[in-house]
Amino acid sequence: MTQNNDCATSGVQPVDERVARALADIRFKVVVMSGKGGVGKSTVAAYLALGLADKGYKVGLLDVDLHGPSIPRMLGLSSHAVVQEDEQRILPVVYNSNLRVISIESLMPNRESSVIWRGPLKIGVVKQFIGDVMWDHLDFLVIDSPPGTGDVPLTVAQTVEGAYALVVTTPQEIALADVRKSLDFCRQVELPVIGVVENMSGLVCPHCGKEVELFGQGGGEAMAKNLGLDILARLPIDPRIIQAADQGRPLKLMLDDTGSGPAYQQMVAGVLKRTAERR
Ligand SMILES: Nc1ncnc2c1ncn2[C@@H]1O[C@H](COP(=O)(O)OP(=O)(O)OP(=O)(O)O)[C@@H](O)[C@H]1O
Secondary structure: OOOOHHHHHOOOOOHHHHHHHHOOOEEEEEEEEEOOOOOOHHHHHHHHHHHHHHOOOOEEEEEOOOOOOOHHHHHOOOOOOEEEOOOOEEEOEEEEOOEEEEEHHHHOOOOOOOOOOOHHHHHHHHHHHHHHEOOOOEEEEEEEOOOOOOHHHHHHHHHOOOOEEEEEEOOOHHHHHHHHHHHHHHHHOOOOEEEEEEEEEEEEOOOOOOEEOEOEOOHHHHHHHHOOOOEEEEEEEOHHHHHHHHHOOOOOHHHOOOOOHHHHHHHHHHHHHHHHHOO
């Protein structure tokens, strides 16, 4: 990939054609968004992709969070993407037989590189990155977009045609105010919202099993209802999730009938239902 905005419109094929070709054989594209950072957007994107793959769907996970790509760490991916020199196409990393993953971080020489691309350059890089990845047939492409409503989320929304948005929030009031901005953004760029996931929705005490409402509860639900949207799932804080992310070994939540497992399964089922309804 060339990190030069001019190259986004030159080279082998115009970038719009490359994007169209890269996304041609993908049934559903789901952009995971949030109004603000740190609400668990990457966690939701990763477990949604893992859950769909576990159900037998062919899934791609695309991490375009230029400034904080966390998917490779969460999934324990050390191998870099393969760039096909002849065709200038990038092959995603094979995570398992149903899941392929690519992060914009995989293209950086080392994980400590900080990305300081600005405005138009960032837009060019992201657009070109989306067009350069070579997916086989996919049932779902899950996209981890940066938080907020800035240049990159806008580029993603405008580049990935026919995508749906899944909005992640926490029950905190401030996060809810931010998520309203996200929903407004989706309306403006005509990105249909298939639902809201309320993350960090309470903590199940590992000692007494009682649920502690850390940030208040049901805020996401009330907001979603107000806006005529569905809460697909309420994911509790699960300390095992943090540990698993730090170790790069995600939990097998699809097999977990206790703890937060059922809530994640509900999220995957909700996405399957909502996308099927919109075919
Ligand atoms: N339900 C949860 N239970 C416990 N820990 C969680 C949960 N959701 C997210 N986390 C933890 O919170 C931290 C932030 O999560 P994550 O990176 O997914 O957020 P993000 O919204 O993608 O952040 P960013 O804005 O930096 O991209 C991580 O350490 C993650 O492991």
